[in-house]
Amino acid sequence: MRRIVAAALTAYRDRPGRFLALAVSPASPLANVARTVERMVFEPTFAMDADTMTAEYRRYEDESLFFLVLDRRTGQAAGAARVVEGGGKTLDDAPECIDTPLSTIVALHEMHDGRIWDFATLAVLPAYRGGRSGLAVSSLLYRTFLNAGRLADVRHLVAMLDYRAHRNLKLIGVQFAPMAGSQPFDYLGSPSTEALHAPFPELVPAIARQATRLRRLGTPFHGAIKGRGLRRLITRRIAARVAHQVSSGEGLDESIVLPGLDRRQLVRAR
Numbered sequence: 001m002r003r004i005v006a007a008a009l010t011a012y013r014d015r016p017g018r019f020l021a022l023a024v025s026p027a028s029p030l031a032n033v034a035r036t037v038e039r040m041v042f043e044p045t046f047a048m049d050a051d052t053m054t055a056e057y058r059r060y061e062d063e064s065l066f067f068l069v070l071d072r073r074t075g076q077a078a079g080a081a082r083v084v085e086g087g088g089k090t091l092d093d094a095p096e097c098i099d100t101p102l103s104t105i106v107a108l109h110e111m112h113d114g115r116i117w118d119f120a121t122l123a124v125l126p127a128y129r130g131g132r133s134g135l136a137v138s139s140l141l142y143r144t145f146l147n148a149g150r151l152a153d154v155r156h157l158v159a160m161l162d163y164r165a166h167r168n169l170k171l172i173g174v175q176f177a178p179m180a181g182s183q184p185f186d187y188l189g190s191p192s193t194e195a196l197h198a199p200f201p202e203l204v205p206a207i208a209r210q211a212t213r214l215r216r217l218g219t220p221f222h223g224a225i226k227g228r229g230l231r232r233l234i235t236r237r238i239a240a241r242v243a244h245q246v247s248s249g250e251g252l253d254e255s256i257v258l259p260g261l262d263r264r265q266l267v268r269a270r
Helices: 002-011 029-046 050-063 088-098 102-108 131-151 163-171 200-215 229-248 263-269
Strands: 019-024 064-071 076-085 115-124 154-162 185-187 190-199
Touching: 002 019, 002 029, 002 064, 002 076, 019 029, 019 131, 029 050, 029 064, 029 076, 029 115, 050 064, 050 076, 050 088, 064 131, 076 088, 076 131, 088 102, 088 115, 088 154, 088 185, 088 190, 115 131, 131 154, 131 200, 131 229, 154 163, 154 200, 163 190, 190 200, 200 229
Parallel strands: 115 154
Antiparallel strands: 019 064, 064 076, 076 115, 154 190, 185 190
């Protein structure tokens, strides 16, 4: 992993900042780094070891696009995420989990036309959770995903999210709808998972609106903040800054490259 990461950091040494974010194809050596980050996070959190991850995601490898954040300071990976073309694991598993036929789900969320991405995984290593570096890593993953999705002309986003991941996304303004009005359920080690849908073109405007709401004290906002007093105020200010950066790309876009979205690959995928 260190050799692969070092090669990537050298190849993109002209990019500024401590962190480098990339979107990479499943055949890239960097995709194996992203897969390893997934396992390192999901094994202790959801008891999903390498064998389980392979069993769950092997059939989706060729349709996967990986997002990876690398740390120049340590020469290591800091976080990773994966989307699966065509709705992937979410549209395969959700019908049984929420007891609703796939045809009904597609009709209710008008997914007959346009590209569908499954937001399949999001993993930030423990050393990068919390604090300024943790916010930078997660913000870069979100922004890289948005930039890649716009370039790929994605129309629909689906996901099976653990309640904690969904809570964090809601706070920055991502407005998912429960798939077919479904309720949370137990799934792959998470006691409260939700099957969700969002129109992709609405993501950036919704996140930008959330940034504005969070800045204006007394204005209602999407999601919820735990705690009271100063702690609540600080959390609100941090969320406003993250939402602004993720929606605008300010301070992030210069550190993002998308080699996995080469135009020839997009044409083949269509």
